[in-house]
Amino acid sequence: MKGVALAFLGAAALIFVATTLWQSAGAPGWVGYVKAAAEAGMVGALADWFAVTALFRRPLGLPIPHTAIIPTKKDQLGQSLGEFVGANFLSEEVVRERLRKVGVSVKLGGWLAKRENAERVTAELSTAAGALVTVLRDDEVQAVVEQAVVKRVMDAPWGPPLGKVLERVFADGSHHRLVDLLCDQAHDWVRDNHDQILGVVSGRAPTWSPKFVDSMVADKVYNELLSVTANVKDDLNHPMRMALDRFLGEFAHDLQHDDKVMGKAESLKQQVLAHPEVQTVIGSIWATAKRLLLEAADDPHSELRTRVLAGLMSLGERLAGDEALRAKADGWVEGAAAYVVLNYRDEITTLITDTVRRWDGEETARKVELQVGRDLQFIRINGTVVGALAGLVIYSVAQLIG
Template sequence: MPEPRPSLALTASLDDPQRERDLARMKRLATGLFLLAAVVFVVCTLVGTEHGAWIGYVRATAEASMVGALADWFAVTALFRHPLRLPIPHTAIIPRKKDQIGESLGAFVQENFLTRAVVEEKLTTIDVPTRLGDFLAAPGRAERLSGDAAAALTALTDLLRDEDLEPAVAAIVERKLHATEAAPVLARVLELVVDGDRHQEVLSAALRLLSRFLHDNRVVFRAQLGDASPAWVPDWVDDRVFDRAFAGVQQFLDEVGADPRHELRRSYDDRLRAYVHALRTDPETAARVEALKKELLEHPAVRAWSGSLWSNAKGAVLAAAADPGSELRSRVTALILDGARLLRTDRTVRELVQRHAHGIAGHLVDRFAGDLAELVSSTVARWDTEETSRRIELQVGRDLQWIRVNGTVVGGLAGLVIYTVAQLIG
């Protein structure tokens, strides 16, 4: 047997002291009318008809009032409990039929409210884009929503285990890098560099750095020449040879750096373009680049870098999300405000949102209507039986007490009419 589900407490908002007082007052009124009819009936019975024929009419009215009051009391009470605590069949209807009522209520809601036709008809009367745009454009709303998005992002990352994600992200990056051919990528990069003459700028910078390096280390190079020169060569000869050679190298570097049409630059440009062509057409060149790429990817430093991608990205994003003045938060806020403006002013966006609102709402209704109906029925089924009956009586009991009052009055009038007709016939 399945284990019984625990009872679910009803919300405390259904407890209304004013409703309780009104219900108690109506019960006293209905009971008082019954007691009044009973007193009148007893008095008329004791007095008898010797004091006039009118006694019979009053007695018949009081008698019918008591019958009507008792019948309606039984009917109203039978909804919520057994009258006089007697297990009379077909009484205590709400406690006994609570689960069936919940199922019927869920089916009623599903069939009459949670249908595509009803929802779409309602949406035709609502300007969805304007309402959504006004909501997003309310003062401070975009900032709050960006903050809520940041909080949600932080909560989501807290649920994720870094020790699981770090190797997963590293594996994805490495797999993607291994699957990407290096030669076409390198060829495209070099093409962009050559087309923009960036390679000549790189050469000029390299020449300047080399010239500065030689100048800063002039003494070191002179010492190297002295060590390599034969001992019988005088120092002044070494100095002259070194000065002429050093000056020639510096002059050459300066000439290449100053002349954009220098032969070295043209040769450099031709060789680089030829290399780009080889990367695209020569399998051996592409294979060498691919082997170099694999060697780099296998290097421990590269592996450590790929393993730290998740932690670094997560830390940077969370830090930006937590800072109200960060560029990320500012961009999210601006994006929300731009969306609000488009929703209120751009006709294309408005028509798109209004049209898709129908489709989305219809899909949600078709997908979740049964689940919502099940939620209603299962929630009602988990309510405590006696508490449910009491709360429902508290909500509608005052109006139901009018049935007792009306039954007393109508029953008395019916009894009076019947008695009068009987007297006329007799």
């Protein structure tokens, strides 16, 4: 494009020389119009060449003021560019409006609803999780687990929280199923262990008691025991059930308010955590968790990846079809973007200014010229053409006035 612009200047110069020589040899009057157009075209071409060149370097190497603007004003341009980006692109209103028009949630929902896309995200998440787990040092993670988890479990009392949980369970009646199961199992055990019960009762009879009396007593005890367990099993309002409910309620209350019961709970906690098997489990928590996580991340058909895949697809379908959820998700995205803009706008614009400041002046001018220089050469071409037309008009007006 430099060659094309130079060709326009050369053409104007040749026409000017030719018409000048022709006029000296007695050319017709219209030649003066051509000469004036060529002369003004040369002036326009030279002026625009100077303007375009002055952006990137000093024309002809002369130290003319206000030339080589990009190399000498690079830092100021970078500062202005950073301020322009911060004011016009990183404002909260602009970011929110742009995100609102984009519709992040609906596009993300439609994309995630497709199985191949959800599988791709699942695979990437699995790879990232596996890489993160692999680079972590086992001894450090185990120490954190023991300090953050085990120590808190050891320091926190078990009685009050356990009592609150049990109190809620008993209040809701959720324990009745367990009681029903225990009653069923107790009745079934009594029914199926006739000989054992007879043997226990007979074994505790006095030595002087006749055997047939022992057998009769044992049968009576067995039948009564079987009857009692059957009644407890079938009657939901049986006194034994009611007594058990009262006992459980009192036990839940004592776990929260009775120092003696709470002390026993703490003692039980210490015994459980001090058990060798429990200590072995605590010492291998991270190793076990790491192995399970790596295996699940590597296996495309693992329960973990299957659930993540299903969750992502379900999320995509809900985002695509649930307007309320989309509005909420868009609000989260806009809020997050606005937070970043408000709190880190200066850091972002500083990145621009610092980057430009590190550039070499001449190298910067060369890069910019390679990007926009081709279009700038049209300024020279237009300057030649517009200058020639302007010169022709001025010469024509001068002739009319004369």
